[in-house]
Amino acid sequence: MSDDPLAGAAVAPPLDGPAAPPPRRRHRWLIDVAAVAALLVLLAYLHTRVVQVTFVTTGSMLPTIEPGDRLVVHLAAYRKAPPRRGDVIAFWDPARGELEVKRVIAVGGDEVIVGGGMVIVNGQRLDEPYLREPMLREIPLGGRLAEDQLFVMGDNRNGSEDSRDFGPLAYDRVMGRLVYRILPLNRAGPLK
Numbered sequence: 001m002s003d004d005p006l007a008g009a010a011v012a013p014p015l016d017g018p019a020a021p022p023p024r025r026r027h028r029w030l031i032d033v034a035a036v037a038a039l040l041v042l043l044a045y046l047h048t049r050v051v052q053v054t055f056v057t058t059g060s061m062l063p064t065i066e067p068g069d070r071l072v073v074h075l076a077a078y079r080k081a082p083p084r085r086g087d088v089i090a091f092w093d094p095a096r097g098e099l100e101v102k103r104v105i106a107v108g109g110d111e112v113i114v115g116g117g118m119v120i121v122n123g124q125r126l127d128e129p130y131l132r133e134p135m136l137r138e139i140p141l142g143g144r145l146a147e148d149q150l151f152v153m154g155d156n157r158n159g160s161e162d163s164r165d166f167g168p169l170a171y172d173r174v175m176g177r178l179v180y181r182i183l184p185l186n187r188a189g190p191l192k
Contacts, residue, residue: 060154070183077177102152113142139164
């Protein structure tokens with residue numbers, strides 16, 4: 001005989017009756033497909049209307065942006081307000097068939113003078129702490145921008161093709177403002 005007092009005792013059925021069958025999942029796959037489709041639509045919207053990731057292939061923005069950097073472009077940045085001096089923007093260059101990245105030096109209505117190794121905007125020498133070296137490559141020029149124009153330059157003034165070469169940039173060619181570097185990870189962070 002066993003020492004267990006419950007040995008051989010009958011097991012009582014649960015008080016609620018027989019065990020309930022598992023919940024029906026025949027439409028679960030439809031919910032999963034709808035959730036994935038909604039996520040894809042949201043990502044497509046964000047990619048075409050809000051943000052986009054791009055990379056830089058040239059050294060025209062050194063030292064701020066290096067070739068190979070992966071950057072986030074805020075596509076909606078200028079829907080309500082125009083670019084400001086100092087913004088780093090992306091725009092499509094139809095002559096080259098590629099995306100260009102430059103810094104806004106002057107905006108519509110500003111007077112710009114480039115010469116003598118400096119940039120003067122509205123009579124004031126531009127303070128440019130982001131430059132690594134003095135500007136040696138010059139194309140002396142000056143003038144007032146139309147309201148729908150921007151004057152853009154690369155931070156690597158001696159290795160950049162910019163408004164000194166192709167003239168003022170029409171505002172409607174601006175794709176967006178570069179806001180964040182995501183790669184390489186050791187330099188990830190907001191762009192200034």
